[in-house]
Amino acid sequence: MLLVLASIAGQLAASLVKHPQIDRLARLVNVDDEANVPTGFSALLMLFAALLLTIVAALERHQPRSAVAHWRILAIGFLLMATDEAFSFHDGLNVPIRQALGGVNLGAFYHAWVRFQFQGARVEAPGLEGRQPGREEEGCLL
DSSP: OHHHHHHHHHHHHHHHSOOHHHHHHHHHHOTTSSSSHHHHHHHHHHHHHHHHHHHHHHHHTTSTTOOHHHHHHHHHHHHHHHHHHHHOGGGGGHHHHHHHTTSSOOGGGSSTHHHHHHHTOEEOOTTOTTSOOOSGGGOEEO
């Protein structure tokens, strides 16, 4: 919440006061930019989530009918997302993927990496093995 308020204050200050240092400060806290404080905070949160998921996988290892593989996959996924958030690998994929998709009026998929996040996001939900597969219990969508 503080980062959002800082971003709003920075954008407001940058639009009202035309000064290079104010612009630099506004970019430093802008939640819509990359390689700044909010990006680092987001990467650290995902890294912490990966650590917690790894701990859960280690603890789950000793349980009967455990879902260790699910927890490990989630941990690896969060580690990859944290790495991407910190180093912005997905930005380098926009142009080549957009060209491969035809490059014209992609609408919601203008940022081409979004398409692949939607396609690859379905995973089985740990703990649902004993239930009747049916409606929303088949898995979860991240």
